[in-house]
Amino acid sequence: MDRELACEIVKDLLPLYVDGMVSDVTEKSIENHLEHCTECNEIYHNMAFELEMETQPTEVSDVKRFLNKTKKMYLLYGLGILSFIAIFVCIIVDLALNKGLTWSLITGISCLFADAFIYVLSTCRKNKGCIAMTVISIGTFCLLISIQITRYYLMGTGTVWIFRYGLPILLLWLLILWLPVLGRTFLKWNIWDCIALFMLLVIAGNYVTKLITGDYVWDDVLHMRGFIGNALGEVIGFILFTIIGRVKKWRK
Ligand SMILES: [Zn+2]
Numbered sequence: 023m024d025r026e027l028a029c030e031i032v033k034d035l036l037p038l039y040v041d042g043m044v045s046d047v048t049e050k051s052i053e054n055h056l057e058h059c060t061e062c063n064e065i066y067h068n069m070a071f072e073l074e075m076e077t078q079p080t081e082v083s084d085v086k087r088f089l090n091k092t093k094k095m096y097l098l099y100g101l102g103i104l105s106f107i108a109i110f111v112c113i114i115v116d117l118a119l120n121k122g123l124t125w126s127l128i129t130g131i132s133c134l135f136a137d138a139f140i141y142v143l144s145t146c147r148k149n150k151g152c153i154a155m156t157v158i159s160i161g162t163f164c165l166l167i168s169i170q171i172t173r174y175y176l177m178g179t180g181t182v183w184i185f186r187y188g189l190p191i192l193l194l195w196l197l198i199l200w201l202p203v204l205g206r207t208f209l210k211w212n213i214w215d216c217i218a219l220f221m222l223l224v225i226a227g228n229y230v231t232k233l234i235t236g237d238y239v240w241d242d243v244l245h246m247r248g249f250i251g252n253a254l255g256e257v258i259g260f261i262l263f264t265i266i267g268r269v270k271k272w273r274k
Pocket residue numbers: 028029032055059060061062063
């Protein structure tokens with residue numbers, strides 16, 4: 023076999039050789055050839071390097087994906103534990119002060135909402151978001167009724183606030199939570215847009231809640247201090263999540 027022909031045959035066999043798909047005899051012949059032929063040896067090394075580059079990124083991205091998942095899980099667990107502590111503290115303080123529906127309780131329940139909301143949006147596939155929201159809606163509805171019954175009818179403290187304050191506020195905040203979930207489920211919005219919308223709705227929700235409870239003062243909203251207290255955090259959140267949403271879309 024002349025040298026040129028041998029090179030052609032080796033070059034044809036190299037892809038199979040790199041993949042380890044050749045017989046022992048062929049493998050030995052190719053190895054012999056590569057030892058003496060610099061041209062084929064160079065082609066072989068390039069091929070082996072390319073194969074390595076092809077396989078490496080998937081391994082790296084698998085590891086990255088796993089790390090991202092565990093990071094996300096830790097974040098969610100952390101948020102969950104924090105909000106549960108907040109809710110327990112709120113309930114204990116409420117019971118100790120022997121008041122009806124206090125702002126701390128509303129804040130505590132809002133924490134639970136936000137927590138469940140983030141968890142649901144980050145884990146749901148298809149209509150699981152709506153299913154989870156239905157569970158949350160029914161759960162909070164029952165929680166509110168049981169607080170009213172326990173405090174007013176069983177403990178004999180506080181007033182009947184469920185119709186005047188409880189239900190309107192609950193329905194308002196459920197609507198605020200449902201809208202982004204519906205947008206995510208049926209209009210396929212990305213999660214950051216949903217959170218941005220949620221932030222925007224929270225601003226409206228804060229003002230409407232104050233209207234319902236009678237805490238609303240027109241002067242308050244028109245002044246900077248009122249705005250900072252009622253909406254600044256949410257405005258910053260809205261802008262931040264909108265930007266993240268745009269960047270994520272742009273990077274795709
Ligand atoms: Zn050769």
